Amino acid sequence: MPRATNSVATKARKKRVLKQAKGFFGRRKNVWTVAKNAVEKAMAYAYRDRKQNKRNFRALWITRINAGARLHGMSYSQFMGKVKANNIELNRKVLADLAMNHPAAFTAIVNKIK
Secondary structure (H helix, E strand, O other): OOOOOOOOOOOOHHHHHHOEEEOOOOOHHHHHHHHHHHHHHHHHHHHHHHHHHHHHHHHHHHHHHHHHHOOOOOOOOHHHHHHOOOOOOOOOHHHHHHHHHHHHHHHHHHHHHH
């Protein structure tokens, strides 16, 4: 039996990978073997960093809330403990935005929980 190669599928697969490698530098964008590895690595980083992004933003929000709370003589943990105790259902993203961009509103929250 003759050897059958599905060149249509092979070409489509290569074309898809090379399209994903568009914008890469040097041989990473147009040489199949190099582009395939570069795209695989890029996809792995993209998957990992979608998770990492959430962690980074949470850390940023905590830092901003901490800075805002310290202006009013509290630590972050004291502030968040009192926020939970007073049933204020604002998440860290909103609290960080208030601390950064609306200091009067943040001060009102601090005064309410003190």
